[in-house]
Amino acid sequence: MNLKLILLLGVYTLLCISARAQFSLYGDAEADTIGNCAIITPDEQYQRGAVWSNGQLNLNFPFEWKGRIFMGCNDDGADGMAFILCPFKDTVGVDGSGLGYGWLWQSLAIEFDTHYNPEVGDPPFDHMALVKAGQSNHNEAPPRAGPVAIIPGGGNAEDCQEHIFRVSWDPVADRFEVWVDCELRLEYDGNIVKDFFDNQPRVYWGFTGATGWQANEQHFCLEFANAGFNVQQELCEGAIIELEAGPGVAWDWTPGDGLSDSTIQNPMAAPLTTTRYEVVVTDECGFTYEQEYLLRPAPDTLENFFPLGQDTAFCAGDSLLLDAKGFRQRNIWQDSIIGNTFLVTEPGLYFVDMFNGCVAARDSVQIDLMEAPNLQIPEDTTLCEGEVLLLEPEPFVLDVEWQDGSTDPIFVVDTAGTYWVSSSNACGSGRDTVTVDYVANLPDVNLGNDTSLCDVNEFILAVDLPVGLFEWQDGSQTSSYRVTQTGVYYVQGTNGCSRSLDSIQVRLNNTPAVDFEGTTPFCELVGVRLAAPWPESSYMWDDGSTDSTRFVETEGTYTVTISNECGAQTVSTDAVATNCGCTIVAPTAFTPNGDGINDQFGLTYICTLQQAVIRIYNRWGNLVAESSDPAFQWDGTCDGGDCPEGTYMWSVQVEFDSDEQVVDYQRGGSIVLMR
Missing domain, CATH: 2.60.40.10 (Immunoglobulins)
Known part of the structure; x- marks a missing residue:
């Protein structure tokens, strides 16, 4: 049983807006989830937003607006915001230096300009001014009050802080005041209804704002807006109601009879007779304002109540x-x-x-x-080895019986079989059946241990799994796989329930068989780099060095032993010096990064060439590039892709004219590849 109080509002006009006030957003304005706040412009370039009240004010009566304004965190931001009174809404004015209120006719604007625009008459500090008819260009129409510094003392207003903002209008004294952080900043003595609104007293309040090339978040939070009217309510006898006063730091309610506490903002009231409550509110700036509540108790005549019973x-x-x-x-x-x-x-x-x-x-x-139970359990299904299935009838019922006579609402299946459930009620009975099968896990696949093979051309890998349930690394599904080159090979199988995977590294290599015999001519004073490359091998020269190449400058017989896991080969060559008369110029480094600068490596020959064969090796002695074109330029690629950074060896075998003879000449060196 629920009892509800009927609160009857009196005929007095009400406009006492608290944290539940409603307003509308236009342009780029956004709602703020914190309190009764709204973001006028986000911290983005070229934004223009407006927030307008849903209800109008009557300026023939006193008006108070109090809240907090936030003008951003970027001291170089732009452009500013404005508090507006205007007989129409649903619009946004000119952006940029117009602060979103520019050219709003029949408006009163309190501008907060945080960006210096000397071309429109801005002073060189964050300022505020009272402006008529949207005339934001102060050179064309001076403000009705101001400009003055927004922050008392002339400080930076874009300080990432909220500032107390208060507007007050007294139609008896014809005085309009604007306060910031508890200090009076602007004042206007005159009839604003006549001077600004052509004797039209009904206006909306709102905020506008704009950004340009520079930006800032700009927002406001409403704490209180009061048009000076009071509240009359009628409540039933014995009822308690919470009175709501505007925000402040001190409250003085009179009379205190029937109140829970006469010094708090929202006391509970339970008057026994008609009572007019008055409260004087003092805010953090020391300002005071008054509100009134008229409460009139009505009799409670409810005597008996017969509920409808349980569902x-x-x-x-x-x-x-x-x-x-x-x-x-x-x-x-x-x-x-x-x-x-x-x-x-x-x-x-x-x-x-x-x-x-x-x-x-x-x-x-x-x-x-x-209805008679229409039980549903899952359709026939297949499970993986080790899985369980929870059978839970739908719709859920407590009174069930399973095939084994158990009566739990849920049945656990962990073996293959046929299962059923039944239930009955006053309207009939129902039953459903399911068959459950299981799939066993795949056996482990084993390709054996990693292996290295010498002087063979292929190696066969085999797997013992049903065809269609596995595949090799290249997507093939044959029962065996033919390996013809060094690499990592794997096979994986799956049957929808389990996965079996194995991999093996296979190395295919050959015993070194380098053609290094014979004579190697070289130019005097130049020398030659000897190379006997063989893949994945180590080197031992007769001088104890172990590099894949050896640079020599003197004649003699040079011997190297080339070894790998398949065997070893010892070979020699005779280095013979000749007077070549040909100079070969080679760079020491290049950067093939595509910037057009030093992207290629090539040789320059200062002689008359007959023939030139250029070879380039990596640090392991593997040939990565070769050309018989003397103008060959290496772009730093290996097998169609980019070679890694590091040091590479080069050699060149040239034939050139010298003293009417053709000289065969070999030279080598190193080049550093950087990206």
Whole structure:
């Protein structure tokens, strides 16, 4: 049973806006989830927003507006915001230096300009001014008051802080005041209804703002707006109501009779007789304002209440009579039918409102249609080894029986088989069946240990899994795989339940067989780099060095032993010096990064060439580039891709004319590749 108080508002006009005030957003303005706040412009370039009150003020009466304004955190931001009074809304004015209010005719604007625009008459500090008719260009129309510094003392207003902002209008004294952080900043003595609004007293209040090339978040938070009218309420006898005063730091309610506390903002009131409560509110700046509440108790005449009972159900074809008799006042059912009883023939939510003009009560009951159980458990299914299936009938019922005679509402399946569940009620019985199968996990696949093979051309990998349940690393699904080069190979199998995976590294290598015999000519004073490359091998020269190449400048026989896991080869060559008369110029580094500067490596020959064969090796002695074109330029690629950074060896075998003879000449060196 629910009892509800009926609060009857009096005929007095009310405009006392608290943290529940409503306003509308326009342009780029956004709602703020914190308190009664709104973001006028986000911290983005070229934004223009406005926030307007939904209700109008009557400036023939006193008006107070108090809240907090935030002008951003960026001292170089732009452009500013403005508080507006205007007889129309649903619009945004000129952006940029117009602060969103520019050219709003018949408006009163308090501008907060945080960006220096000398071309429109701005002073060189964050300022505020009272402006008429949207004339934001102070060179064309001077403000009606100001400009003055926004922050008392002339400080930076874009200080990432909220500032107290208060506007006050006294139509008796014809005085309009603007306060910031508890100090009077602007004042205007005159009839603003006549001077600004052509004797039209009804206006909306709002905020506008704009950004340009520079930006700032700009927002406001409303704390209180009061048009000077009071509240009259009528409440039932014995009821308690919370009175709501505007925000402040001190409150003085009179009289104190019937109040829970006369010094708090929102005391609880339970007057026994008609009482007029007055409160004087003092805010943090020391300002005071008054509000009034007129409370008039009314008698409580509710005597008896007969609820509709607990939620229930009935079978198809039946009906149910709801009875609310015994209540002396009028009963209205959910479909607006008036009476003490209601005949239910369809399932649904039914309620009755019972009231006597002061106190209202409502009771409701959910009536469902009961049918014979139509139990549903999952369709026939296949599970993976080790999985379990929870069988839970839908719709959920407590009274069930499973194939094994158990009566738990949930049955756990962990083996293959056929399972059923049944249930019955006053309207009939139902049953459902499911068959469950299981799939075993795949056996582990084993390709063996990593292996290295010498002087063979291929290696066969085999797997013992059903065809169609596995694949090799290249997507093939044959039972065996032919390996023809060094690499990592893997096979994986899956049957939808389990996954079997194995990999193997296979290294195919050959015993070194380098053609290094014979004579190697070189130019005197130049030398030659000897190279006997073989993949994945180590080197031992007759001088104890272990590099893949060796630079020599003197004649002699040079021997190197080339070794790998497949064997070793010892070879020699005779280095013979000749007077070549040919100079080869080679850079020491290049950067093939595509910037057009030093992107390629090439040789320059100062002689008359007959032939030149250029070879480039990596640090392991593997050939990465070769050309018989003397003008060859290496771009730093290997096998169609970018070579890694590091040191590479080069050699060149040239034939050139010298003293009417063709000289065969070899030279080598190193080049550093950087990206």
